[in-house]
Amino acid sequence: MTVQRERVSLGVGDELPAITKEVTQEQLHRYADASGDHNPLHLDPDFAATTQFGGTIAHGMLVLAFISEMLTSAFGRDWLTSGRLKIRFRAAARPGDWLTSSGRLKKVDDARLICDIECRNAGGEVVLDGTAEVTVS
Amino acid sequence: MPSTLAALPKGYEFPPTTFTLSCEWVDAYIDAVGDTAIKSLNPDLVPPMAVAALGIRALIEASPLPPGTLHAGQELSFHRAINVGEELSVRAKVVSRGERAGWVLMSVDLEVSAGDGRVMSGRATITFPVES
Numbered sequence: 464m465t466v467q468r469e470r471v472s473l474g475v476g477d478e479l480p481a482i483t484k485e486v487t488q489e490q491l492h493r494y495a496d497a498s499g500d501h502n503p504l505h506l507d508p509d510f511a512a513t514t515q516f517g518g519t520i521a522h523g524m525l526v527l528a529f530i531s532e533m534l535t536s537a538f539g540r541d542w543l544t545s546g547r548l549k550i551r552f553r554a555a556a557r558p559g560d561w562l563t564s565s566g567r568l569k570k571v572d573d574a575r576l577i578c579d580i581e582c583r584n585a586g587g588e589v590v591l592d593g594t595a596e597v598t599v600s
Numbered sequence: 601m602p603s604t605l606a607a608l609p610k611g612y613e614f615p616p617t618t619f620t621l622s623c624e625w626v627d628a629y630i631d632a633v634g635d636t637a638i639k640s641l642n643p644d645l646v647p648p649m650a651v652a653a654l655g656i657r658a659l660i661e662a663s664p665l666p667p668g669t670l671h672a673g674q675e676l677s678f679h680r681a682i683n684v685g686e687e688l689s690v691r692a693k694v695v696s697r698g699e700r701a702g703w704v705l706m707s708v709d710l711e712v713s714a715g716d717g718r719v720m721s722g723r724a725t726i727t728f729p730v731e732s
Contacts, residue, residue: 484634503668528653532634549673
């Protein structure tokens with residue numbers, strides 16, 4: 464089955480248009496200010512060096528914002544009005560990482576599209592994965 | 601009121617709070633995450649993840665995260681598009697709390713509403729060291 468959309472035309476198994484972004488430490492500070500999450504694990508290199516990560520890592524919700532941007536690009540307003548996602552964070556994203564957010568249409572149930580989604584770093588490590596659903600109008 | 605999230609038991613309900621999606625805050629959020637997709641739809645629309653972030657911010661301000669807290673998982677459902685300037689209210693509840701290998705695993709249900717009803721709902725799962 465193929466679903467025609469203004470932005471993408473998708474069949475089961477097709478890939479959503481991926482986006483790739485670099486994470487920077489300066490970005491983590493801006494995100495902390497916007498989100499109110501000033502956890503030193505994201506902002507304080509001295510504190511972060513004492514953790515199992517050995518350095519600062521990105522906020523999970525920042526990485527998830529990259530996924531949402533990818534889904535907004537793919538599904539437009541439908542994502543905003545009917546989107547649903549369920550993800551697990553699998554690995555840390557660090558300043559300097561280039562992250563690619565991608566998805567694949569897994570199933571079509573009437574107007575409801577179900578996609579596998581993931582975000583990987585440049586080394587191919589999965590940072591997060593899960594599923595996203597959207598009803599297309 | 602508990603000093604940090606680490607002190608919250610299962611069943612704890614956060615004090616309801618309200619927030620307004622000001623133009624300045626939404627612009628700062630979009631700049632921080634580098635979202636180029638949302639403005640192409642309509643400049644008045646707010647990225648749905650921004651609403652989630654601001655809802656979580658309201659919780660953090662009530663009960664700060666223990667240092668070293670990790671975000672383990674996230675579920676979210678969006679029920680309608682949200683515009684800049686809207687006033688939203690958030691309710692949240694600790695729905696599970698367990699300990700394993702020196703770490704607490706906690707899930708918090710979150711519901712964000714506007715005057716016309718629910719606009720977003722979800723569940724955040726976080727983990728932090730027991731001694732936090």
